[in-house]
Amino acid sequence: DQQVKQNSPSLSVQEGRISILNCDYTNSMFDYFLWYKKYPAEGPTFLISISSIKDKNEDGRFTVFLNKSAKHLSLHIVPSQPGDSAVYFCAASRENTGFQKLVFGTGTRLLVSP
Amino acid sequence: EPEVTQTPSHQVTQMGQEVILRCVPISNHLYFYWYRQILGQKVEFLVSFYNNEISEKSEIFDDQFSVERPDGSNFTLKIRSTKLEDSAMYFCASSPGGGANYGYTFGSGTRLTVV
Numbered sequence: 419d420q421q422v423k424q425n426s427p428s429l430s431v432q433e434g435r436i437s438i439l440n441c442d443y444t445n446s447m448f449d450y451f452l453w454y455k456k457y458p459a460e461g462p463t464f465l466i467s468i469s470s471i472k473d474k475n476e477d478g479r480f481t482v483f484l485n486k487s488a489k490h491l492s493l494h495i496v497p498s499q500p501g502d503s504a505v506y507f508c509a510a511s512r513e514n515t516g517f518q519k520l521v522f523g524t525g526t527r528l529l530v531s532p
Numbered sequence: 533e534p535e536v537t538q539t540p541s542h543q544v545t546q547m548g549q550e551v552i553l554r555c556v557p558i559s560n561h562l563y564f565y566w567y568r569q570i571l572g573q574k575v576e577f578l579v580s581f582y583n584n585e586i587s588e589k590s591e592i593f594d595d596q597f598s599v600e601r602p603d604g605s606n607f608t609l610k611i612r613s614t615k616l617e618d619s620a621m622y623f624c625a626s627s628p629g630g631g632a633n634y635g636y637t638f639g640s641g642t643r644l645t646v647v
Contacts, residue, residue, distance in 0.1 A: 450632040461536070461623050461638035462575060469633065507575060511632030518563060518588055518630050519577040 421445045422510050424523035431530050437495040439526050441508030444489065448510035452520065453482060453493045456505045465506075466493070469513065498530045534558040536639035538624050544645045545614055553609045553642045555624030564607045565625040565636065566599065568592070575623065581607065582630065614646045 423442045431437045441451075449470040454462035468475040468482045468491065475482050481494045495502055505527050509520040537556040545551050557564050566578040579589040581599050598610045607626075611618055621641040627634045 452632065454638075459541075459640070459643075461538075461625075461640045463638070464635060467633070467635075509575075509632075513631040513633045518565070518580040518582075518627075518632075519590070520567075520575075520632060520636065521577070522575040524574045 421448075422508055422521050422523040424506075424508055424526050426526050427524070428527040428529070431498045431528065433500055433530055433532050434497045437493075437498045437502065437528055437530065439493040439495075439506050439508075439528065441491045441493075441523055442489060443491075443510050445510070445521075446489070448512060448521070450511045450513045451482070451484060451491050452509045452511070453480075454507045454509060454522075455502075456507060456525070462507060495528075498528075500530050500532055503528055503530050534637070536624055536626055536637050538622075538639035538642050540642060541640065542643045542645070544647060547616060547646055548613050551611050551614055551644060553611075553622050553624075553644070555607045555609075555639055556605050557607055557624065557626030558628075558637055559605070561626035561628050561637075563587075563627045563630055563634075564599075564601070565627075566609045567623045567625060567638075568620040569623065569641075570617075570620045578609075578622075587630075611644075614644075616646050619644055619646045 452467040453465040456462045484491045505525045508523040564581040569575045623641045624639045625636045627636045
């Protein structure tokens with residue numbers, strides 16, 4: 419059941435450059451999308467989210483873009499910093515109170531080198 | 533900043549034994565969740581809990597699993613008879629509302645190793 423896919427298991431970027439992490443989803447019922455960052459032996463930490471009524475949301479160095487027709491979203495990190503090195507999970511859900519779970523992708527390991 | 537606290541951080545148990553994983557959600561949150569991550573795989577939803585009852589559960593959450601909120605602060609996940617394939621990181625989460633837009637806060641997880 420691969421409703422949310424992150425096709426790149428890893429990404430290496432130099433410090434100061436842009437990191438672009440991609441995510442695709444198949445279920446058109448999803449209307450809310452989130453990105454989480456995870457360090458080893460820690461729980462997922464919320465980064466940024468976007469509702470399907472928007473196509474872009476920005477928070478500091480992090481911007482999420484949503485292309486509903488392509489069922490695709492991406493997370494841009496500019497500029498990338500070594501402390502951004504972690505596993506990034508895309509998650510999809512609904513704003514409806516009756517649908518509470520997050521459906522996660524498989525994650526992309528980002529390595530930002532100095 | 534408020535945190536979701538999970539104990540223990542690591543538990544080793546023999547196959548067939550019962551385990552209880554404990555969580556203290558954020559105090560004013562109303563919705564509680566358990567997720568798990570098998571090593572190298574994605575984070576998977578197990579169960580959501582609201583108003584002292586299960587509101588949604590996945591196919592993973594079979595009769596071997598149960599959840600309870602025994603008092604006003606703790607939220608527990610019990611696995612009655614553990615199997616090797618139950619070895620995973622188990623994450624508790626809580627949120628103030630039922631939709632994803634309310635935001636989830638995850639705990640640091642309990643690593644369960646079944647031997």
